Structures are given as C-alpha cells and as structure tokens.
Amino acid sequence: YRIASLVNLNVVEEQRLLECASTLDLLRSLYAALSKEIQILQLREKITRDAQTKIGKTQREYVLREQLKTIQEELKPAVAAFTAAQGRPPGLGIVLVGDDPASAVYVRNKLRSAGDVGFRADLERLPATASLADVLAAVARLNASDVHDGILVQSPLPKQIDSRRVLEAIIPEKDADGFHPTNVGHLVAGRPAPRACTPAGVMELLKFYK
Secondary structure (H helix, E strand, O other): HHHHHHHHOOHHHHHHHHHHHHHHHHHHHOOOOOOOOHHHHHHHHHHHHHHHHHHHHHHHHHHHHHHHHHHHHHHHHHHHHHHHHHHOOOEEEEEEEOOOHHHHHHHHHHHHHHHHHEEEEEEEEEOOOHHHHHHHHHHHHHHHHHOOEEEEEEOOOOOOOOOOHHHHHHHHHHHHHOOOOOHHHHHHHOOOOOHHHHHHHHHHHHHHHH
C-alpha cells in the first residue's frame, strides 16, 4: 500500500502489486520448506550410504578373516612336518628400527600370524637413533642364527640408515621379503627363490577367490 501510494498506482494496479507480493511471500515459504526437505533427504541418503558402506566393510572383513583361517590351516601341516624333520619350528627374525606407528602395527600382526601357525618369531628392536652399523649387526646375527630361516627388516628405516646396504646384507636364502638383488634376478629368470611378500599375498587372494 505504501509503495502504491508513492508511485500513484490505481486500485487495480495496487491490487496486482499486493497479489505479487503475496505470491512472492508464498514462494519464499515454499522454497524454504523445499530446502529443508532436500536437506532431510540428503541426510537420509548419507545415513543409508554410510550404513551400506559399513555393512560392506564388515562383510569384506569377515571374508578376509575366513580366508586367513583357511590359509593358516593349510600351512599348519607343513609347519608340523618341518618341525618334526628339523627338531624345531620354522624361525622368522624381524628387525624393527624406530617408532613408526604403521610399522609397529605391521610387525605386531606378523608376530601374531607367525605364532598362529606355529612359527618361531623373534623381534630385534632398535631405537630410531640406531646407526647403520647397529642395523647391520642385527642382520648379521640373524644371518648366522641356526633357528631363523627368514629375515624381515621392516621399512621404512630412519633417514640415517642406507636401506640398500641393509637389504643387500641379508643372505639371499633368508630374504623373506624377496627384495635382495639375487632373488629379484631369480624371479626375472623364472628360477625358484624367495618371492616378495605383497605380490605373493595377492596371488594367494586370487587363488582363494577363484
């Protein structure tokens, strides 16, 4: 009405203006309601997606646990046969240098998995300040050990440690990671030798799902 009086609108035009204003108010209200409804729908969709993701993750974890149990059961007879023949279980020596959280988790899982199938697993733990000589000495002890058949040096190593020299210090026959240049050469040539753990694990996964 105040706008109409300012611009000298007639009654019809004034009525139209009021109707437009009323319509705009209605549209604003509808838009606000729709926006709220859209937000609610989006929230519901997110909750549904999160629930489905959680269910899928739980199912995958269950399958992986079952696969792990299967592989462990398959390994146990071979471990028992080795133990009977050698008078001792297969032995794994692990060298962990420093306090990297991810490395600590990996090593803990390796120790637990080794124990589950009957392996002997020993951890040589060195501080983050360890020198190259300290790490090489730990590797040398495991190389000379009569009870350790495999050696794993957990990576990454601290910056002051030459990883290549440590890797090459492991005798090829005990190179559980399969990273020694000799074992890589055997792999390329198609000869028997220790294989890298990760791709070997992937092959086991493929066999399981096949």
